Amino acid sequence: MDINNIIHGNCIEKLNDIDDNSVDLIYFDPPFFTQRKHTLTNKDNSKTFAFDDKYNSIEEYLSMIERVIEQSKRILKNTGSVFLHCDKTASHHIRLVLDRVLGRDNFQSEIIWTYKRWSNAKKGLLNAHQVIFFYSKTQDFKFNTLYTDYSATTNLDQILQDRERNANGKSVYKRDEYGNTVLGKEKRGVPLSDVWEIPYLNPKARERTGYPTQKPVVLLTQLINIATDEGDLVLDPFCGSGTTCVAAKYLQRKYIGIDISGDAVELAKMRLEEMIISESNLLNKGVNEYYEKTEKELALLQNINAFPVQRNSGIDGFLKEHFGGAPVPIKIQKEDETLEDAIKKLEKSSHGKNYIMKILIQTKETNVSRLFRLETDVTILKSLELQTKELANKNNKLRAAKVLQ
Ligand SMILES: C[S@@+](CC[C@H](N)C(=O)[O-])C[C@H]1O[C@@H](n2cnc3c(N)ncnc32)[C@H](O)[C@@H]1O
Numbered sequence: 001m002d003i004n005n006i007i008h009g010n011c012i013e014k015l016n017d018i019d020d021n022s023v024d025l026i027y028f029d030p031p032f033f034t035q036r037k038h039t040l041t042n043k044d045n046s047k048t049f050a051f052d053d054k055y056n057s058i059e060e061y062l063s064m065i066e067r068v069i070e071q072s073k074r075i076l077k078n079t080g081s082v083f084l085h086c087d088k089t090a091s092h093h094i095r096l097v098l099d100r101v102l103g104r105d106n107f108q109s110e111i112i113w114t115y116k117r118w119s120n121a122k123k124g125l126l127n128a129h130q131v132i133f134f135y136s137k138t139q140d141f142k143f144n145t146l147y148t149d150y151s152a153t154t155n156l157d158q159i160l161q162d163r164e165r166n167a168n169g170k171s172v173y174k175r176d177e178y179g180n181t182v183l184g185k186e187k188r189g190v191p192l193s194d195v196w197e198i199p200y201l202n203p204k205a206r207e208r209t210g211y212p213t214q215k216p217v218v219l220l221t222q223l224i225n226i227a228t229d230e231g232d233l234v235l236d237p238f239c240g241s242g243t244t245c246v247a248a249k250y251l252q253r254k255y256i257g258i259d260i261s262g263d264a265v266e267l268a269k270m271r272l273e274e275m276i277i278s279e280s281n282l283l284n285k286g287v288n289e290y291y292e293k294t295e296k297e298l299a300l301l302q303n304i305n306a307f308p309v310q311r312n313s314g315i316d317g318f319l320k321e322h323f324g325g326a327p328v329p330i331k332i333q334k335e336d337e338t339l340e341d342a343i344k345k346l347e348k349s350s351h352g353k354n355y356i357m358k359i360l361i362q363t364k365e366t367n368v369s370r371l372f373r374l375e376t377d378v379t380i381l382k383s384l385e386l387q388t389k390e391l392a393n394k395n396n397k398l399r400a401a402k403v404l405q
Helices: 011-017 058-075 091-102 217-227 243-250 262-274 281-285 295-303 339-350 368-372 384-404
Strands: 005-008 023-028 036-041 048-053 076-086 107-114 129-136 163-165 171-173 195-197 233-236 254-259 306-308 317-319 329-332 358-362 378-382
Touching: 005 262, 011 058, 011 254, 023 058, 023 217, 048 262, 058 076, 058 091, 076 091, 076 107, 076 217, 091 107, 091 129, 217 243, 233 243, 243 254, 243 262, 254 262, 295 306, 295 329, 329 339, 339 358, 339 378, 378 384
Parallel strands: 005 254, 023 076, 023 233, 107 195, 233 254, 329 358, 358 378
Antiparallel strands: 036 048, 076 129, 107 129, 163 171, 306 317, 317 329
16 A cells, blocks of 8 residues: 555555554544534635544444454554544443453553533533543554653652662662762653643644544644654554644654545645644643733732633633623733723723623722823722722821821
8 A cells, every 4th residue: 555645445445455564553533423424614614524423323333443443453563553532422332342352451551632621511521531542462562751841849859869768668868878868860751641631723723624523733743752763654544634644744754544535535635735733832831821810910800709811911800790791801900001001901802892891900009180081981999909008198198197287
């Protein structure tokens, strides 16, 4: 079969054309047995993509999955691995099929891909993860350990010192003959765990093609880096928009993609020419970059029972309770803002939104005569700190006046 190509057809038939023991990694993201048709349109609404995820029974679905796993076992090298992407709909059934065909001993990990979701139309817990089963063909599988940064709560200073067991079997710092602690080997970080927090493609992401259930390239690059080296062969028998092949090409691996949909094949081929991969700010900078509220601002918002809003210069929060059926935006006056500037920013961010009430929390004293000239429907609340300061000033003035009398 052609290497570095996308093949059009049913993978159950097309896999017959691949030689035994020839593939290093097989990732597959088949339909999940949702029993519906998945449809989505691209960014400029010029093309609608769809694929069917309807089967007559779970047995029919599992029999299709089983045939692909059997073929995978045949074509994988002894050092190769399978990563099977599914979700709660059928993961429990699929795991048993994987055990049966590849052997329970070759189960390596159940990877949880987790991402943030914002709304939940249904009663119940918000679903925010999918599952990727990682099985090797033999115990002699290729595996490259990836490392992540230590968490904020890790005491790195302690980790960098060597430890040993004392006479009571307790782990203690190792000391040299002068009583100084012994420094340990260079550390590369924490080995990657089986819970991967990778953002779902946002609607504006450059790499979004409009193909339903398209996976982010970073999810695939992580997986390919774990199980292969440069020049290895990666196969995706349900390649859809070609995400796996794009990630493989980017990492200088060889690839084969297969899909039953002609539209998917055409799209995947186009993506492999364009090679558009979005940078994830969330992944690059870490989630903490997005939290820019000071403790004082968070306390002000908490006092009036409001949710904080990050990265918006005109709105710092919203009241948890709506007013007149509409959300209530809150702005906190910043150290370098006049009251007028703060009001203007709140008004600009609220423009065209039909908010009935808008609140500005004033944090600094202001020139009263200027305030009279402001024409605004923004409600101004003085922060408790400002009210206390104003009260103290008033009392001081009264005391001074009494002394003068
Ligand atoms: C969940 S989507 C894959 C999405 C892909 N991972 C991506 O990032 O775009 C599943 C794909 O499997 C394809 N498919 C379903 N049955 C197939 C079969 N028997 N052989 C090959 N492809 C099939 C569908 O056309 C669909 O594109």
